[in-house]
Amino acid sequence: MTATGLTLLSRAAEPRSVSRLAASxxxxxxxxxxxxxxxxxxxxxxxxxxxxxxxVPFAALRDWAFDERTGDxxxxxGRFFSVHGLRVRSDFGPVPAWSQPIIRQPEIGLLGIxxxxxxxxxxxxxxxxxxxxxxxxxxxxxxxxxTKSNYSRVHGGSAVPYLRLFRRSDPRSVVADVLQSxxxxxxxxKCNRNMIVxxxxxxxxxxxxxxxxxxxxxxxxxxxxxVNMDARTVLSCLPDWRRDGxxxxxxxxxxxxxxxxxxxxxxxxEVVPVGLAEVAGWHRTADEVAxxxxxxxxxVAVDVSSDRRxxxxxxxxxxxxxxxxxxxxxxxxxxGVPHALLRAxxxxxxxxxxxxxxxxxxxxxxxxxxxxxxxxxxxxxALIRAEGAGFDVVLSEEGGRFRNAQSRYLIxxxxxxxxxxPDDFCWVTPCQLDELLRYNHQVNVQxxxxxxxxxxx
Amino acid sequence: MTATGLTLLSRAAEPRSVSRLAASxxxxxxxxxxxxxxxxxxxxxxxxxxxxxxxVPFAALRDWAFDERTGDxxxxxGRFFSVHGLRVRSDFGPVPAWSQPIIRQPEIGLLGIxxxxxxxxxxxxxxxxxxxxxxxxxxxxxxxxxTKSNYSRVHGGSAVPYLRLFRRSDPRSVVADVLQSxxxxxxxxKCNRNMIVxxxxxxxxxxxxxxxxxxxxxxxxxxxxxVNMDARTVLSCLPDWRRDGxxxxxxxxxxxxxxxxxxxxxxxxEVVPVGLAEVAGWHRTADEVAxxxxxxxxxVAVDVSSDRRxxxxxxxxxxxxxxxxxxxxxxxxxxGVPHALLRAxxxxxxxxxxxxxxxxxxxxxxxxxxxxxxxxxxxxxALIRAEGAGFDVVLSEEGGRFRNAQSRYLIxxxxxxxxxxPDDFCWVTPCQLDELLRYNHQVNVQxxxxxxxxxxx
Numbered sequence: 032m033t034a035t036g037l038t039l040l041s042r043a044a045e046p047r048s049v050s051r052l053a054a055s056x057x058x059x060x061x062x063x064x065x066x067x068x069x070x071x072x073x074x075x076x077x078x079x080x081x082x083x084x085x086x087v088p089f090a091a092l093r094d095w096a097f098d099e100r101t102g103d104x105x106x107x108x109g110r111f112f113s114v115h116g117l118r119v120r121s122d123f124g125p126v127p128a129w130s131q132p133i134i135r136q137p138e139i140g141l142l143g144i145x146x147x148x149x150x151x152x153x154x155x156x157x158x159x160x161x162x163x164x165x166x167x168x169x170x171x172x173x174x175x176x177x178t179k180s181n182y183s184r185v186h187g188g189s190a191v192p193y194l195r196l197f198r199r200s201d202p203r204s205v206v207a208d209v210l211q212s213x214x215x216x217x218x219x220x221k222c223n224r225n226m227i228v229x230x231x232x233x234x235x236x237x238x239x240x241x242x243x244x245x246x247x248x249x250x251x252x253x254x255x256x257x258v259n260m261d262a263r264t265v266l267s268c269l270p271d272w273r274r275d276g277x278x279x280x281x282x283x284x285x286x287x288x289x290x291x292x293x294x295x296x297x298x299x300x301e302v303v304p305v306g307l308a309e310v311a312g313w314h315r316t317a318d319e320v321a322x323x324x325x326x327x328x329x330x331v332a333v334d335v336s337s338d339r340r341x342x343x344x345x346x347x348x349x350x351x352x353x354x355x356x357x358x359x360x361x362x363x364x365x366x367g368v369p370h371a372l373l374r375a376x377x378x379x380x381x382x383x384x385x386x387x388x389x390x391x392x393x394x395x396x397x398x399x400x401x402x403x404x405x406x407x408x409x410x411x412x413a414l415i416r417a418e419g420a421g422f423d424v425v426l427s428e429e430g431g432r433f434r435n436a437q438s439r440y441l442i443x444x445x446x447x448x449x450x451x452x453p454d455d456f457c458w459v460t461p462c463q464l465d466e467l468l469r470y471n472h473q474v475n476v477q478x479x480x481x482x483x484x485x486x487x488x
Numbered sequence: 489m490t491a492t493g494l495t496l497l498s499r500a501a502e503p504r505s506v507s508r509l510a511a512s513x514x515x516x517x518x519x520x521x522x523x524x525x526x527x528x529x530x531x532x533x534x535x536x537x538x539x540x541x542x543x544v545p546f547a548a549l550r551d552w553a554f555d556e557r558t559g560d561x562x563x564x565x566g567r568f569f570s571v572h573g574l575r576v577r578s579d580f581g582p583v584p585a586w587s588q589p590i591i592r593q594p595e596i597g598l599l600g601i602x603x604x605x606x607x608x609x610x611x612x613x614x615x616x617x618x619x620x621x622x623x624x625x626x627x628x629x630x631x632x633x634x635t636k637s638n639y640s641r642v643h644g645g646s647a648v649p650y651l652r653l654f655r656r657s658d659p660r661s662v663v664a665d666v667l668q669s670x671x672x673x674x675x676x677x678k679c680n681r682n683m684i685v686x687x688x689x690x691x692x693x694x695x696x697x698x699x700x701x702x703x704x705x706x707x708x709x710x711x712x713x714x715v716n717m718d719a720r721t722v723l724s725c726l727p728d729w730r731r732d733g734x735x736x737x738x739x740x741x742x743x744x745x746x747x748x749x750x751x752x753x754x755x756x757x758e759v760v761p762v763g764l765a766e767v768a769g770w771h772r773t774a775d776e777v778a779x780x781x782x783x784x785x786x787x788v789a790v791d792v793s794s795d796r797r798x799x800x801x802x803x804x805x806x807x808x809x810x811x812x813x814x815x816x817x818x819x820x821x822x823x824g825v826p827h828a829l830l831r832a833x834x835x836x837x838x839x840x841x842x843x844x845x846x847x848x849x850x851x852x853x854x855x856x857x858x859x860x861x862x863x864x865x866x867x868x869x870a871l872i873r874a875e876g877a878g879f880d881v882v883l884s885e886e887g888g889r890f891r892n893a894q895s896r897y898l899i900x901x902x903x904x905x906x907x908x909x910p911d912d913f914c915w916v917t918p919c920q921l922d923e924l925l926r927y928n929h930q931v932n933v934q935x936x937x938x939x940x941x942x943x944x945x
Binding site for chain 2: 203
């Protein structure tokens with residue numbers, strides 16, 4: 032990397048806009064677009080991107096097929112993603128061994144939000160983007176949301192707008208740039224590059240794009256199924272604009288790092304890739320690959336089309352969960368400093384065995400057949416306390432891979448008398464999370480949504 | 489994790505001994521044992537641990553065998569490690585595709601050094617440990633150097649001394665605790681937990697152990713083949729005791745993290761496990777698995793025995809490189825602040841594609857058949873400048889897996905007029921390395937040795 036001359040910088044130097052994020056968060060309306068204009072723009076984009084998504088049998092998939100030998104579901108080009116099987120032995124959670132289908136997508140995609148000053152207030156360039164798995168078509172997405180197949184044009188489609196802002200960015204204008212994992216129960220080793228880059232006035236919003244203040248985005252995040260997963264994970268990587276004076280915590284940073292290391296070293300998770308046809312307890316019909324007890328999720332196929340000639344139609348598989356997940360974060364104030372109860376979770380698809388997840392993260396139906404001791408810790412308590420939650424919003428997981436995958440995200444304040452948690456759990460301050468989020472694979476995607484949510488309170 | 493009451497700590501809180509590391513580094517003699525006593529102790533331990541290591545044909549291995557189907561070399565118990573094949577496609581380095589044998593050892597081992605105050609000066613509990621692959625039998629090792637097979641007693645051997653100090657440590661006495669990779673060209677996804685723990689007066693040195701000051705260990709590190717690889721990697725995870733006033737750098741911390749992320753996202757490395765018998769260009773004889781051009785390394789078998797009845801004899805495979813590696817770090821001062829030239833290296837066995845390595849890291853013989861453009865960058869320059877190097881020591885890689893694996897470690901000071909390096913390289917300060925070393929898989933094992941070496945200058 033080329034140094035700009037031989038000038039020493041402060042090691043903590045950041046792009047100028049970072050110091051003005053608080054002003055952007057305080058701007059809850061106005062800016063480039065009023066809130067009313069934003070809603071009208073989103074409505075317009077919904078109409079413009081109206082499309083049909085229909086369940087079809089696997090036989091109707093074009094360019095996708097099950098491998099004759101392994102049963103794996105793949106694209107003819109070998110790109111995009113594929114569905115394989117996984118045999119798992121794990122000491123995390125109540126079930127010691129199982130098999131399951133899993134999505135493999137080895138390429139590292141790019142999720143990026145451009146940041147530009149308008150009258151000294153940083154605005155985020157957000158995109159109205161349709162995805163076939165979304166319950167409601169269009170959601171608010173990052174400036175760029177591209178797989179490597181996208182941006183290397185495997186589709187033969189058009190170039191990804193704004194990609195150049197991220198791939199050719201000046202190193203000193205990069206606010207955040209970190210690899211983060213996605214759902215470790217559904218993806219094997221999936222990760223995306225999460226970027227936030229400060230740009231100049233040459234970046235203008237196309238018709239699918241809008242410059243919004245952080246205050247506006249935060250308000251939209253409190254609406255059901257509006258800010259998509261990719262936007263949420265990038266938002267969580269923004270430096271926390273409320274970090275002043277948060278130099279104290281129940282546990283020193285080194286203690287938290289040591290706790291994560293210990294959990295990584297001590298959890299035993301063995302993951303063996305197998306053919307999709309070999310996955311015990313799952314069966315394939317003409318329409319779906321599903322579990323014999325209709326639990327967890329199923330793999331289905333969809334056909335996506337619209338009435339507009341210029342929009343190509345296509346078919347693809349999607350993973351469709353049964354039920355709505357419950358994803359809750361317990362928060363407690365100690366001497367005025369908020370602490371979130373994180374769990375060191377071992378998910379089979381994680382690169383480094385363990386990442387920090389929310390207090391509760393599960394699909395309750397999947398545990399219904401297990402005895403009380405097999406229920407996820409704090410689930411019952413989260414549901415009881417959900418009524419008074421500070422944040423209670425249903426949000427979608429990535430609609431390009433998951434169909435109707437919704438989670439109820441909760442932030443629940445608990446009292447000082449909260450009993451000491453088991454060793455899998457730890458109280459971590461938002462500033463400590465901020466620090467962990469600068470390094471790859473420390474905080475899982477569900478917890479990242481809750482980090483973004485926490486900053487809206 | 490249990491909080492000690494509800495008291496907030498400074499997030500930067502560290503065990504008390506960390507503030508006294510400088511005193512320990514300044515104590516170059518004396519302490520618990522004088523330097524003369526240390527040398528006498530090491531001589532005594534060499535005599536006590538005298539053993540024979542003989543090359544034997546594979547057929548003489550006990551409990552190890554080649555799998556009939558895959559050709560993989562495994563232990564009958566399924567534990568310890570195994571030798572497989574790997575097919576690699578990589579855009580790092582001059583060779584775009586190759587196959588090679590690789591060691592697989594999925595368990596996370598523990599490397600730990602205990603730290604104890606004597607008269608207010610922290611001392612490190614070092615071990616005199618024999619390994620079959622060492623050129624000289626006994627080397628100076630960490631307090632604990634144990635695979636999970638070791639400490640879960642798969643050997644049926646005796647308990648690992650001092651293990652309890654690390655596995656049952658008080659979270660607030662942990663100085664460092666991080667997962668670090670090992671040789672990514674020889675190991676697939678190998679990593680060890682590197683720990684430094686402050687202990688009390690209850691920890692006493694057994695006959696294979698000695699309490700040494702950091703100053704004494706640093707002096708020993710400047711002797712050929714004395715401080716082993718496991719000790720060096722743990723030492724590199726000690727907080728840098730010279731970190732005061734080092735808040736400036738050519739690149740802000742965020743720039744360095746972004747550079748690593750970019751390299752991870754952009755390097756294309758595809759690694760496909762294959763059977764050892766399928767590795768193209770390599771052949772197996774009765775005595776070795778070797779490359780057809782006698783390059784890189786070979787897999788051999790050894791029989792280890794001694795004349796003392798109480799010491800069990802055993803056989804095992806070892807990986808034996810051809811030649812001595814050159815591992816060099818270029819260092820340049822900018823405005824009084826030292827900067828090391830690190831390279832973002834993609835090695836096939838890395839968990840996260842890329843880690844920071846030294847300026848030069850190679851076995852020159854392996855490149856002799858390639859044209860000038862295929863030679864490793866800065867190799868020629870390192871060899872020319874080696875004469876005046878500030879650090880020039882031949883050190884061994886881990887003797888439990890590698891036979892006669894020696895590397896010439898060099899630290900070479902370069903001038904202010906050093907030309908801008910290619911994009912794979914970046915100038916990083918020792919304090920920035922210190923920060924990166926708190927997180928797993930950022931700095932490779934060769935660079936970690938040089939971090940420890942840099943602190944002896």
